[in-house]
Amino acid sequence: MKDFVKTVANSFIIGPGKAFTAVIQYGTNATTAIRFTDYMNNTDFNTAVDALPYLRGETRIDKALQLASSELLKERSGARAGVAKVLVLLTDGQQSRAPDGVDLQKAATPLLSAGVRVFAVGIGTEIDESELQLIADKSDDVIVVPSFDGLAARVRQLSIATCQSSGITCNPYSTFRM
Numbered sequence: 729m730k731d732f733v734k735t736v737a738n739s740f741i742i743g744p745g746k747a748f749t750a751v752i753q754y755g756t757n758a759t760t761a762i763r764f765t766d767y768m769n770n771t772d773f774n775t776a777v778d779a780l781p782y783l784r785g786e787t788r789i790d791k792a793l794q795l796a797s798s799e800l801l802k803e804r805s806g807a808r809a810g811v812a813k814v815l816v817l818l819t820d821g822q823q824s825r826a827p828d829g830v831d832l833q834k835a836a837t838p839l840l841s842a843g844v845r846v847f848a849v850g851i852g853t854e855i856d857e858s859e860l861q862l863i864a865d866k867s868d869d870v871i872v873v874p875s876f877d878g879l880a881a882r883v884r885q886l887s888i889a890t891c892q893s894s895g896i897t898c899n900p901y902s903t904f905r906m
Contacts, residue, residue, distance in 0.1 A: 729818060729851075732879055734774045736816060742770045748808070749773055750800050754792035756785030756824075760799055764806025786824035792817065793835040793863065801842055813844040817863060822856040833862040840865050847871065847889070851879055 733751065740747035748764035761780050767773040796815055801807050823832055839846055848860035850872040860870045869889075873879045 729820075729876075730777050730780065732818065732849075732876075733777050737773055737777075738770055742773050743768050748806055750806070751777065751780065752792050752795050752800070753780060753783050754788055754795075755783035756788060758788065758791035758795040760795065760805075764800065786826065787819060787821040788826065788829070789817065789819055789823045789859070789863070790830040790832060790835040793832070793839060794830065796844075797835075797838040797842070801839070801844070813842065814847070815839060815844050816847045816849060817860075818849045818851070819855070819860075820850070820852045821854045823859055831862075832859055836863045845869065849873075849879070851876060 737747075737749045740749070742749055749762070749767070750760065750764045751762040752758055753761045762773070762776055767776055799805050801813070803809070807813070823829065836846060846864050847869045848863040848871070850857065850860050850870075851874075853874065855872055857870065857872050860872065861867060864870045871879075871882050871885075873882060
């Protein structure tokens, strides 16, 4: 997963006046692991991603979406007015059923209403594609692959789509390798 995150991020030039990147990790809970203003170049961002721990527990996609909406879309978190917003949700499982769980479409609505283009990427055999369709605005923005090997083949497609959505020029030096 880390290689995927770095590869997509490296399709942009990260820095002031360019692309900002953030990472929300989720399992039983969601946390902002990297804020938009934490790293202002690709090398530092990649190093930070490599240092992230793997979270275990439930798969609370709803909490990740809610945190993205409540925290990352705010100016205090580095969000910039007038700049296109793209979110790539990566999961290897279905939304965990929990008493406090929120319907995924309801959790995604504030993001979509704010004009965020949401890509939903599911990896493995435990994915419910219909859940991912609730998160993304368009069916083309849902990617399901049987394994991380299959993801490598789709990373270029996703990277180009995120560049086009954001209106930011893609990094001409990106190799799109995982």
